[in-house]
Amino acid sequence: MTLTMDDIAELLTDYTQFLHRYCYLDADYCMKAPSPVLEFLNKNYKQIRKYIAKEERQKHCAIGKNKTLPSILLDDNGNPTKEWLKFVKNYKPDDNLPILKFVETVLPRGWWASDWGIKIYEENGKHKLELHTGGWSGNEEVIKALISNIWLISFPMRYVKWETGGHYYFEICKEGDTK
16 A cells, blocks of 8 residues: 555644544553554654645645745644744734634644644634643643734633633634624
8 A cells, every 4th residue: 555645644643643642641551562653654754744844834824915824833842833923923813814714723723732622612692712721831832922912812802711720711703893
């Protein structure tokens, strides 16, 4: 069986999610029995990362006028890059990248464990955003960047509350809503 780079990229993504979920809980188990998949990924890691970064740039780099999303949002350890944090701090919602599109499509790509750490839903006519850091300091850095962005917190996205354990809650106003 021959794997294409798309197959390998998908495999790497699936395997990385596995590692984040299960090896975090039982690192000894994951380290005792390296699988053929892990050996393959380790052997071809740099080539695969380069391919994924290129694909991400092609898909997502250009966002509206004068807004360029960094090609790599998280480093190899899952921490946000300086470029990603700068983008979040300077992001200004507009027609090309409205706030809801930002939190639904862009933010999850720069959030470690976004499959369970980000929840977006609608309640009582308002969009709600929950961010759960999972104790990951990189996610805390993204939170600090979000909260320091006056264009986000002052109007379109209200910082509602924080709970011990890294739980942050926001409300996102619908376009044209000032309440």
